[in-house]
Amino acid sequence: MQSLTFSNMSKAFGGVPALADVTLNLSSGRVHALMGENGAGKSTLIKLIAGVLKPDSISVSKNGSPLPLNDARDAHEAGFRFIHQELLIVPQVSVAENILLSRDLPHRFGFAVNWNKVQAIAEEALAFLGATHIDVTLPAGDLPAGDKMMMKIAAALVSADQNEPVLYVLDEPTAALTVEESEMLFDVIERLKAKGTAILYVSHRIDEILRICDDVTVLRDGEFVTTNEISKTSKADIIEAMTGRDFKDAYPKREISIGTETIVRLKNVDTTNLHDLSFEIRAGEILGVSGLAEAGQTQLLKLFMGVGKIKSGTASFIDEELPGSPSDAWARRVAYIPRERRGEALCLDMSVRANIVLPHLSDYGFYAKPWLENKDAHKFGAKVRLKSNDVSQPVGQLSGGNQQKIVFARAIQGNPKLLLLDEPTRGVDIGAKYDIYLLVRELSARGCSVILTSTDLPEVLGMCDRVLVMHEGRQAHLLERGEMESADLLSHFYNGHQAS
Ligand SMILES: Nc1ncnc2c1ncn2[C@@H]1O[C@H](COP(=O)(O)OP(=O)(O)OP(=O)(O)O)[C@@H](O)[C@H]1O
Numbered sequence: 001m002q003s004l005t006f007s008n009m010s011k012a013f014g015g016v017p018a019l020a021d022v023t024l025n026l027s028s029g030r031v032h033a034l035m036g037e038n039g040a041g042k043s044t045l046i047k048l049i050a051g052v053l054k055p056d057s058i059s060v061s062k063n064g065s066p067l068p069l070n071d072a073r074d075a076h077e078a079g080f081r082f083i084h085q086e087l088l089i090v091p092q093v094s095v096a097e098n099i100l101l102s103r104d105l106p107h108r109f110g111f112a113v114n115w116n117k118v119q120a121i122a123e124e125a126l127a128f129l130g131a132t133h134i135d136v137t138l139p140a141g142d143l144p145a146g147d148k149m150m151m152k153i154a155a156a157l158v159s160a161d162q163n164e165p166v167l168y169v170l171d172e173p174t175a176a177l178t179v180e181e182s183e184m185l186f187d188v189i190e191r192l193k194a195k196g197t198a199i200l201y202v203s204h205r206i207d208e209i210l211r212i213c214d215d216v217t218v219l220r221d222g223e224f225v226t227t228n229e230i231s232k233t234s235k236a237d238i239i240e241a242m243t244g245r246d247f248k249d250a251y252p253k254r255e256i257s258i259g260t261e262t263i264v265r266l267k268n269v270d271t272t273n274l275h276d277l278s279f280e281i282r283a284g285e286i287l288g289v290s291g292l293a294e295a296g297q298t299q300l301l302k303l304f305m306g307v308g309k310i311k312s313g314t315a316s317f318i319d320e321e322l323p324g325s326p327s328d329a330w331a332r333r334v335a336y337i338p339r340e341r342r343g344e345a346l347c348l349d350m351s352v353r354a355n356i357v358l359p360h361l362s363d364y365g366f367y368a369k370p371w372l373e374n375k376d377a378h379k380f381g382a383k384v385r386l387k388s389n390d391v392s393q394p395v396g397q398l399s400g401g402n403q404q405k406i407v408f409a410r411a412i413q414g415n416p417k418l419l420l421l422d423e424p425t426r427g428v429d430i431g432a433k434y435d436i437y438l439l440v441r442e443l444s445a446r447g448c449s450v451i452l453t454s455t456d457l458p459e460v461l462g463m464c465d466r467v468l469v470m471h472e473g474r475q476a477h478l479l480e481r482g483e484m485e486s487a488d489l490l491s492h493f494y495n496g497h498q499a500s
């Protein structure tokens with residue numbers, strides 16, 4: 001068995017330590033989980049190993065002998081392969097070129113690029129993942145989120161044949177994947193493991209960690225807390241190590257009954273992409289929307305943002321037509337938390353304060369009132385337990401989960417009537433998840449209706465009053481509380497409409 005040791009890893013940003021003297025031991029053929037709350041330093045550690053961030057200190061050794069690691073090239077030479085948290089893709093060029101990005105393209109006669117070969121290599125890598133449905137000639141930007149992740153994983157696999165990979169590092173790969181795609185990924189991880197590569201794996205989904213990992217290291221506030229074999233620890237121990245608190249229940253209970261007023265009414269609605277929508281939502285009710293990849297969940301949410309045209313049937317929101325545009329939706333107190341927060345929801349080089357208060361500027365009157373903006377940014381940041389140095393820090397510098405919290409803080413500031421949540425806790429740590437669930441419960445108790453879609457099935461079951469199952473753009477089932485069992489839900493996803 002080969003061993004890799006990364007010791008003495010430290011990194012501070014502007015004097016604030018993000019990682020302090022952390023050591024990590026990895027072994028070939030084992031999957032090692034790296035866990036910790038948002039901002040604990042996981043991605044920073046990974047960027048040090050990848051040579052893309054300059055460390056304050058680091059020493060690396062392989063089987064006891066020192067290994068040079070000064071830049072990304074050294075990491076690559078050493079056989080380290082990375083799938084980072086932020087998907088860096090070139091959207092305008094083809095999937096095939098994105099997959100072969102990090103290696104020299106094959107040439108014909110020594111000069112012309114052999115495009116047939118480029119495509120064949122890309123297709124082979126995707127086939128290894130079981131993702132043969134992806135068209136490698138499409139521009140990468142056109143792919144849905146899950147397929148983009150599959151493409152990045154394929155790219156990490158392809159660069160492998162230049163020199164033997166020793167270590168794969170995956171930073172929250174399943175956050176952007178559906179249930180089905182995650183299963184395909186776990187299968188790939190098993191195969192890589194069997195080949196004898198070491199794997200470092202970051203995820204906030206603890207059940208997933210318990211299932212696929214052999215060892216776990218926990219960080220808290222940039223410091224090492226513990227390393228353990230998974231078989232010798234428990235879910236409760238890991239959560240305690242991460243947060244210093246224990247969580248008896250993963251989801252806060254519904255304590256207040258749902259209101260009587262009907263907020264949303266849809267009857268036999270068809271749009272260009274959605275069909276057979278018939279449901280009502282009462283004030284304070286939380287409706288889950290679930291299904292396989294791209295079954296229409298996001299489009300259904302966006303319908304209430306004025307995106308998508310109703311072709312037949314009737315639909316109303318508080319006794320009027322559905323909002324006709326996103327600005328109309330905002331004005332009628334519909335709040336939306338999109339799936340792709342970096343692309344759709346945040347201005348990364350603007351401050352935490354600006355990102356929280358921006359859409360609410362008109363509430364402050366004609367003149368700028370920086371003291372009020374500061375106060376609100378602090379207040380709503382605290383509600384989601386935002387971890388940032390200061391409200392003037394650019395959002396792009398925050399950890400992934402903290403960026404998601406900003407989007408949430410902004411949405412709740414408007415005191416919404418209808419809250420649309422598309423994968424609301426993706427990349428959010430367990431403690432902050434609980435805080436977000438509490439906020440959703442609090443809003444619902446005040447009469448705000450919620451539509452929530454998530455690939456995290458326990459979340460749908462734990463939070464929602466009813467679940468609407470979509471199948472290829474169609475409403476397939478509407479499950480009442482008593483019918484919501486996790487296994488059932490999955491079988492409904494696959495069976496689609498014929499089972500009803
Ligand atoms: N470029 C940067 N400038 C300033 N601070 C930074 C920068 N990059 C990261 N940080 C800070 O370092 C800390 C650790 O961030 P990191 O991204 O490693 O967290 P993480 O454990 O990956 O969290 P998450 O689970 O949310 O992804 C955070 O407090 C973050 O704000």
Ligand SMILES: [Mg+2]
Nearest residue numbers: 042043085400
């Ligand atoms: Mg991270």
